[in-house]
Amino acid sequence: MNDGARLILASASPRRHELLAQIYPVFEVMPAEVEEQEDPTTAPRVMVAHNAAIKAAWVAERQPDAFVLGADTTVFIGNRVLNKPANAAEARAMLRELSGRTHTVFTGLVLTCAASGLTLSDYVTSEVTFKPLSEALIEAYLAKVHTLDKAGGYSIQEHGEMIVAARRGSLSNIIGLPLDETKQLLESAGLPCVSGSN
Numbered sequence: 001m002n003d004g005a006r007l008i009l010a011s012a013s014p015r016r017h018e019l020l021a022q023i024y025p026v027f028e029v030m031p032a033e034v035e036e037q038e039d040p041t042t043a044p045r046v047m048v049a050h051n052a053a054i055k056a057a058w059v060a061e062r063q064p065d066a067f068v069l070g071a072d073t074t075v076f077i078g079n080r081v082l083n084k085p086a087n088a089a090e091a092r093a094m095l096r097e098l099s100g101r102t103h104t105v106f107t108g109l110v111l112t113c114a115a116s117g118l119t120l121s122d123y124v125t126s127e128v129t130f131k132p133l134s135e136a137l138i139e140a141y142l143a144k145v146h147t148l149d150k151a152g153g154y155s156i157q158e159h160g161e162m163i164v165a166a167r168r169g170s171l172s173n174i175i176g177l178p179l180d181e182t183k184q185l186l187e188s189a190g191l192p193c194v195s196g197s198n
């Protein structure tokens with residue numbers, strides 16, 4: 001066990017803060033200022049691992065004694081990468097693209113500590129099938145939910161029933177931090193968690 005170890009979440013995402021607090025109540029937050037890679041020719045698991053790693057490394061350079069957790073959540077459909085939409089028109093286009101189809105949500109996780117030279121990583125996938133979405137439903141959904149800060153331009157945790165027909169796999173993964181796997185990484189590094197799952 002790593003008594004007295006500090007954990008820093010390298011993230012500006014309020015969802016990640018809430019999820020991590022369910023399994024590890026005391027931690028600090030320092031969002032990483034990095035540019036995420038969005039290359040459709042890179043395999044999804046490699047892309048999310050890379051982005052999680054650069055977020056964790058940015059903070060670890062500044063806080064070498066702490067354990068730092070970075071994560072990256074991205075939506076993949078066919079050969080396309082759907083990250084956070086730049087504006088409302090892009091959010092609409094993403095929902096049209098996801099309509100009636102199944103896509104995969106990947107989250108990459110990296111836990112690192114510069115002082116001890118430790119780096120652990122993992123990734124998790126979930127599948128989400130959308131209902132066929134009419135233009136009217138897309139407008140009604142976007143009127144209710146702010147999606148510009150969400151990968152794929154939707155938010156399963158806010159009025160997800162309007163747009164989602166089925167989900168396979170971890171819900172917390174889709175919202176930004178897969179709890180079971182995050183717990184495993186933290187405990188492998190000697191950072192004991194409290195219960196809380198999926």
Ligand SMILES: Cc1cn([C@H]2C[C@H](O)[C@@H](COP(=O)(O)OP(=O)(O)OP(=O)(O)O)O2)c(=O)[nH]c1=O
Nearest residue numbers: 011012013072073150151154155156174175176
């Ligand atoms: C698909 C989906 C994504 N999301 C969110 C989770 C992530 O916050 C976000 C994906 O963007 P990320 O780049 O993974 O994270 P972020 O920019 O919000 O925060 P940071 O890089 O500082 O850690 O989309 C939901 O909240 N609900 C959903 O249904």
